[in-house]
Amino acid sequence: MTKILPFITALAACTFLLSGCKDSNSSRSSSAASPEQNVPLCDGDAITPERLFLQQLGSDRVIIKWRGNRDDDTQEATSVCIGTNPNGLPATSETAAVVTETGHSEAVITGLVPDTTYYYSVGGTGVADPKHTFRTAPVKGALPADGNIRVWIVGDAGTASSPLLDRGDNAGGQAAVRDGYHTWIAANGGEPADLFLMLGDNAYLDGTDEQHQISVFDMYTDTLASVGLWPTIGNHEMGSFGLSQSPLVELYTPVTGVADLPPDSPVPYFNIHTLPTQGETGGVPSGTEQYYSFDYGNVHVISLDSQVSARSEANRTAMLEWVTADLQSSTADWTIVIFHHPPYTKGSHDSDVDAGGVDQPIFDMREQFNPVFEAHGVDLVYGGHSHSYERSYYLSGHTGLSDTFDPAIHTELNSAGDPASGQGAEAYTQITKSGADDKVVYTVAGSSGQATGMTDPAGHPAHFFSTGADLGSVVVDVDTTTLTARFINDKGEVLDHFIITR
Ligand SMILES: [Fe+2]
Ligand SMILES: [Fe+2]
Structure with a gap:
């Protein structure tokens, strides 16, 4: 040739x-x-x-x-x-x-x-x-030449492949969120993303190969040709209309499609993606594509599997031990963790309700993983699953139901003794008043294809900002001293933001 x-x-x-x-x-x-x-x-x-x-x-x-x-x-x-x-x-x-x-x-x-x-x-x-162009990552610990690392995050985006979901008020929702992101980028200097993170439910309803074609490859064609894609697995990637409680990928059940057949994985998600298992791009080798980590300059990103691995105690424990070791070995300035089931939500799912076991991972992740994140310097946790945007205060130490949440105990407080907003004079600092890097902002960002309301209009008490009515996606920007996260709606407007400095 x-x-x-x-x-x-x-x-x-x-x-x-x-x-x-x-x-x-x-x-x-x-x-x-x-x-x-x-x-x-x-x-x-x-x-x-x-x-x-x-x-x-x-x-x-x-x-x-x-x-x-x-x-x-x-x-x-x-x-x-x-x-x-x-x-x-x-x-x-x-x-x-x-x-x-x-x-x-x-x-x-x-x-x-x-x-x-x-x-x-x-x-x-x-x-x-x-x-067909891309830029390699800077060396570990460094910033790129433009001085900024930009992360684009979409959650529960994959509605375009489901006639059932892509209708009514949400018709064209996925494309509108994509276009809103590009509108904001174009109006704010044009810097493209360096990382593209997908929070699961990337292709409704069953994560089939054909559904991935529509909701991933036909939807984000230009971004995918130029930016590294880093996904996590949601419940809909396991078929069964998103209701699978199987701890084994072998039990993928495609209600609306044909399973990918052996010797390949039955799960299209795993056949489509080539995810690092041996620390190919940094981090401690996980040995499985179900969860992994990587470095991008001074950012460390961890993708956990709250859908399959989390449903067996043995596999969940292995994942917990791996992520603990991974966090202990990381020296990155900023750490972002993604997984599908959010620890705190009152959106279309309720983090106080296990929904017959379908949402048990919400509880297991909150109770077993949040303390590890907070003990080892994680800055941001992103999930989806609820089709809402819900952003927490700067939190630590809350693993119970919402009625046990106490702002005075669990949040970083402002000078007036109220939970700090993360904005303006109330920007968060990575080393908090306790003297440790012990707090995390938890965000539900699951409205990148549909916005389906709140189970409690007041929202979860852990959250500073909650909306079940707005479509959108998240952009995170970091340099050496400042992290800014924004929620950008389908019109290219910023509806929420917060800042962490270090
Ligand atoms: Fe979803
Ligand atoms: Fe979900």
């Missing part, structure tokens, strides 16, 4: 492996540079995959993963080319793909330079599609 031009000069050494090729312009936009003279370029046939996404995007590696061809359903791409010049992807960069579960192809690219913009071609041409 490559054509070797006759004159191989010293410029040929300027491959994607060498920092000397680094694009001095840190922007993602192409500088439209012309190809280096006499460097052999890739000369394959570019295709437009039906699905294209980036996994395990770290400081020195990425997995480019795809399936299908929108233009020709018989020709599949078998390789990618990559480089720092969009108009001159060198032949030396061509990387063959491996075909993985359910016909996905993935190319594992290593030896990349940190904090550097790359361009790639699926199918391996010498010129990259302008949308």
Whole structure:
């Protein structure tokens, strides 16, 4: 698939492996540079995959993963080319793909330079599609050249694949939230996200492969081609209309679709994603795709499995021991934890009610995991499951039902003795009045596809801000000293924010 031009000069050494090729312009936009003279370029046939996404995007590696061809359903791409010049992807960069579960192809690219913009071609041409570009993470502990790490978080987003949900007031809700996010980005400097986190219920109702196509790949096409995707598993990823209580992924039951078949996982979520099990992008190896962690500059992110692993005591204990070790080994400035079932909610689910066992993980995560988060410096916890946005005060020590919540005991207080808002003069500080990094902001961000009201209009007493009526998603920005989190609605308006300084 490559054509070797006759004159191989010293410029040929300027491959994607060498920092000397680094694009001095840190922007993602192409500088439209012309190809280096006499460097052999890739000369394959570019295709437009039906699905294209980036996994395990770290400081020195990425997995480019795809399936299908929108233009020709018989020709599949078998390789990618990559480089720092969009108009001159060198032949030396061509990387063959491996075909993985359910016909996905993935190319594992290593030896990349940190904090550097790359361009790639699926199918391996010498010129990259302008949308097929990403920036590697900065080295562990550092910030990127633009001084800011931006995280986009969507929860329970996958309504577009369900005619049942994508109707009435929520018609087009998922696309509207996506567009609201882009509206806010465009109006505020245009900085794209560095990380894209999905909080589960990513594809309703049963997380089938086809539903993922509609609610993930057709919905976030451009973001997925340029930003690393980091998901967690929700109840709907296990089929059964979201009612599965199975502790085993083998018992995935697709009520509205066809199970992915052995030897692949029966669960489409696991066939689609290639998640780190061996600490490939930092963190302590988890040994399972069901939960994992990674570093991105000075941010450490942990994705836990509250849907499957949490439902067996043995697996839950193993996950708890792993996350404790992972947190103990992390030196990141900021730590974000995601899992689907929120410890505190009065949205479409109620954290005081186990719903016949379906919502038992709410209790187990709150009682067993929250104390670990608070003891080991976690800053933010994000969940979904309730189709609402609910954001807590700066909390510690509350593992009981809502009627045992005492602001004077469980929240950071302002100078007037009331729970601090996290805004303005009441911004939180990572080292609290107790002298420890002992508090966490817990957020339910499950209204990225539908907003389905509150079980208690007053909200959970742990929360500063609650709405069951507003669609939206979350943007978190961090530098070395300041973290700002915003809830952005489907019109691009900020409805809530808070700040933590360190
Ligand atoms: Fe949901
Ligand atoms: Fe859910």
